[in-house]
Structures are given as C-alpha cells and as structure tokens.
Amino acid sequence: PTPKDTDMELPNAATNSGDKKFALPVDSENKATEFRIYSAAAPHMRAFHLSWVSFFACFVSTFAAPPLLPIIRDNLNLTSTDIGNAGIAAVTGAVFARITMGTACDLFGPRLASAALILLTAPAVFCSAMANSPVSFLLVRFFTGFSLATFVSTQFWMSSMFSAPVVGTANGVAGGWGNLGGGATQLIMPLVFSLIRDIGVTKFTAWRIAFSIPALFQTLSAFAIFFLGQDLPDGNYSRLQKSGDKHKDNFKQVLYHAVTNYRGWILALTYGYCFGVELTVDNIIAQYFYDRFNVSLHTAGIIAASFGLANLFSRPGGGLLSDVVAKKFGMRGRLWTLWIVQMLGGLFCILLGKVGSLGVSVAVMLIFSVFVQAACGLTFGVVPFVSRRSLGVISGMTGGGGNVGAVLTQVIFFRGSRYSAETGITLMGVMIICCTLPLLFIFFPQWGGLFCGPSSKGITEEEYYMSEWNSTEKDKGFHKASLKFAHNSRSERGKKVDSALTPSNETPPTHV
C-alpha cells in the first residue's frame, strides 16, 4: 500500500514514511520505547492518561453505591439479601462485557470501543438518582457495572502504543491507577454527600444528587477520549483499515485457540481470586467497618478507600516484580512469585475476618490489599505468554474470570444473613487459598511449571506459538508476528539458560 498523506485529517497523525517526529523515542512500529509518566505528549502518553482516567471514572461509578449504602438501604428499604444481590449484579455484567470488549477493540479500535461503552453505561449512573426499590437499585448497579470492561480496552490501547520493554509498566500503571477509582470513590461519595446535605438537602435526596458527580465525570472522560485520543501511533483504525495496513485475523480461529488453552482457564480462575476478591472487598468493606466497629460513615469511607488506594503502587509493583523475577528465573519465577503472593493474600484475608479491634483490622486490611493487588499485577505478567495469536481473548477471559470470582464470592459469602461479614471474610480467605492451588498445574513445555522444568522433548518457544497457526495460514505469512514474539520470549527461560539469544533490537517483552 502506498503511504497516504493523512495530515489533513488529524493534526497529530503520522505519515507512514516515518519522518514524523514523536515526542518519545519509538520503535519500528512507532510504539513508544519509553514510559514518561509526567508527560502528556500525543499520542502515546496522552493515550495512557486518557485510558487510566476513563477506567478510573468507570470504577468510581461502579462502586459509588457501597459507601452510601447505610443511607440508601434505609431509603429503599433494602434487606441484606437485596444489597448482596445488587453487589453481585454490579460485577456480573462485566464478565461478558470484558470478553466482548476484546473483539470490539479489534473491530473498532480501543478509542471508539471504550468511548462507546462509557457513554452507553453513563445513563445507568444518571438514572441511579431515580432508583426507588430493591429491583431498580439492582438494575442500575448491573448496567453501571458493564463499564468495568474498559479494563480490556485500557490494556489493549497500552499494548498498541507501547513497545515490549515498557508495555508491562504501561499496563500495570494504567490498570492499577484505574482500579484506584474503587478506593477513591469511598472518599469522594461520602464527601459529596455531606456537602450536599450541608446545604440543607435531606439525606434521602442528597445521595441521589451525589450520583451526578461520577456520571458527569464518566461522560466527560468519553468525550476526552473521542476528541483527544488516537487508536494507534499512526492514526485511527477507520483510516488504517481502509488503507489496508491492518490485517484482520479469523475470529473463529482466535477464539478456538484461546478456549482450548487450559492455561487461560486456570489464570481466569486464579484472577477471580485476586481481582475478584478486590472487587468484592470494594463492595463490602465500608459497610463492614461501619457496622462492626461503629465508626462514622465518613471514617468507614476513609478506611475502605485506603484499600483501593493501595493500587497506586501495589498493582504496578506486582507487574514490576514479575519482570524482575523473570530476568533471573524466567517464567518459572513469575509463576512461583504469583503463587506465593496470592497465597499470602489468602492468609491475610483469613486473619482480617478474625481480628476484632479496629486498629489491627485496618493494618491487616492494608497488608492484605497490597498482596491481593500485587497478585493482579503478577497475573498479567504471565497472561501475555499464554498465547500470542489469541492474546486479546485470553486477556478478556482472564479479566472476565476476575469478575466471575467476584460474583461467586459475593453469592456464597456476602448475600443475605447466612454468614456474618467477618465470617464471610475469613471464608473468602480460605477460598483464595484453594483457588490459587491450580497454578501448580500450569506448565509451559518450553519453560516448565512450578514443579517441573522444561519438557525433555526440547520444545522451543517457536513450536509452542506456531502451534496456533495451521499450514495454510503459515503459507500466507500470517504467523510472522507470532514468530518474532516467540523469538523475543526466549528471555522467559531465565538467566540460568545459556544465552542462545541472538542480539536483537528489542529487549524481552514484559506484559502486553
């Protein structure tokens, strides 16, 4: 395809001739090779800031109700069962939405896909002000929860903008800072509520007005994405697809190779017991502290917020740890670290339910939050290597699995009055431990698993990743990108292996 001059269309569009200067150093695909957090330079860093802020907004909206539940439950005459059901509904929608989002990003690009999802879920947040019964409350939480699928578009967008050496950091920070919204909302909503009440509005109306803040924030972020964002360093999908620069893969094949890879399913389960647990705690923790320790709404909000706010460093830290461990121990190191960190998260969760004094409880909760969130970051240190061809669907499956874990945990332990909240938390910790055990079964023939070294048959990275393509596709040359990735992934053997690595321009890939 001949290079097209597209400068007339977008002020920051790149020409294919490559003489366009970017603010950051780029590789041959024009993906940034550096991650400069204080910059907002278009298109790379701007995409980063747009994606984390919009994901943050979606988290704020999805978990806007929990800190205000002590008021809402009296206004709408909710029972514990109603509250539990609504909490489950809030995380259920995103199970399928996350899987679908991967495909939507493929078809329309992350910019349109995320802006569309955000604008379609904003009405649910606006209409939360009209809820007047347990059913309507459940419905608004259900539809608002779909917006959590922006996780997938965030990770997809970062993978499109940042090259292998920094893509892990970009993904970890974008994911972690987005998750911050779950914590920030526990501070924001009680604050907004008390401001509105202080000007004289009655409690049962004040909480309704308070919901307009996350709703407006969400809508504005979608506008920002549309007008300021760009799918790829070279431009937007709609233009690039017309010029033939992007080849569209076979959806059925991509789906097949994702679904038949057992590692994707194991990671979906274990992600359900780090991220899923994080979502559950976002839903129940404010009420837990308010009811068990008799703190004020304001204080309960602050405590609950500190859980989510740990995401500022804990999730990115987990991702970073995964990369650091992989340098010496390769994929086996990543798996071991993930297993240890998540197990410890489970132990601290058990402890949290047992602790009866406020101060110690807060301390245990904070330690628990660091381990659980780091486990999320560590999970996405393994995900990019499970499949190259079906990366989008595997990421979506893992992300969706996170939400399934949240649904399951809330259904079993936090619905109705069968278990007290503290018993539920302890039992959740036990379940974390049980559901982290399947990690022991993950085995990569080219690198090994937790207990076994690489397969004695000497399977290489190329053989593993090429098994996803059949001969017709290989004839057409579709597998070339996977081949490149396979070669670069040799670093996952760890330092002990004799460096058969041919020096290449690209340093080993981290998360995608």
Place this chain on the structure above:
Amino acid sequence: MAARGFLVASLLLSCLAVTCYGVTFSSLQRTLLVTASPTPGQVLKAGEDQKITVTWSLNQTFPAGIDSTYKMVKVKLCYAPISQVDRAWRKTVDNLVKDKTCQFKVVAKPYSPSNNSFTWTLERDVPSATYFVRAYAYNSEDVAAGYGQTTDAHKTTNLFEIQAISGRHASLDIASVCFSAFSVLSLGGFFFMEKRKAARVSK
C-alpha cells in the same frame, strides 16, 4: 518490660470497663408505662408534619423507691422485629452498648414519675418500617436502669408503620433522563463523525 506490662494491663482493664458498662436489656425492669398516639397498624407519613405524642409515667405496681436512681428519660423510636429481618444493622442485642434496635431519639427529659408527655414531629429521614416506642430511664452515670415500651415483651402488639419520603424529585428525574439521552445521542454523533472522516479519506 514493666511499662509494657502496665500498658497491656490498662488495655485489658479498659476493655473490661467498656463491657461492664454495657448493661444488658434483660437485666432491666419494665418500670415505666409508655403510651404513644398512633393506633395499632396506623401508617404515618414522614416529612409531612405528622406528629406522635408520647406519654410516660412510673408503673406504680412496683415497690416504692425503685426509681430512686432515675435521673433522665430518653424516649426512642424502635424497629419492630418484622423490620429487622435480614437487616443486621438493626439487630437486637442484649448488650445495650451494641444494641441497634432503637436508632431514633424522640426526646430526652429529666425524670419525673408522672405527667410526662412530648409531641414529636416525624423527621424527614425516618425510613419506612414498622415501629414501637420505648423509653429508657438512666441513672446519674448515664447507665440504663429501667425501661418501658408501647408494645408487649415479644414486640408483636401495638405496632405502627411509618412511610418514608422517597427522596425523589421531579426535577432530578427530568435531569437524569435528559443527561442520559445526551450521552447516547453524543455517541451517535461520534460514530457519525467517524464515518464521515473515513469517507473523506477514501474519496
């Protein structure tokens, strides 16, 4: 070492003190007679200036002097069992410090054995539920020493309902719908703009 021991001891003592001061409900005698104006099963509306008149006096059948320690009476609005079902935040617990049955204060008045009455306007933030009225008599250390209530011991008779305000307003509803429509319409606008850009390129 000694300092740590002292700290632990004082912590334990203070914990004990708190639980000691948590008088249990079952230890109180029903020494007060309380009546309230709502008839059994009556539905009152919050936020519409509806009033409840509560009267209370000492039950003279008790031996004289039982009220010698009573200094203050606090009258409270309490949840009936039916409104406590599946709602742990309204649970009845014997330890009065942890009890959440009575969450709304009607009035606090100095104690006198007879001629006590108070008219209370239903506040706007009272939730929809079934209620009864209870009065606690407190001694000079602010520890409950006696009580009285409008219902029986099982809290099944003489209950009344209060209907809360919805908290919704027409203006809020309209604003919500307008903003929602705006979001969806702007999405349509985005897709339209995107299509036009792509069409312009292919020309």
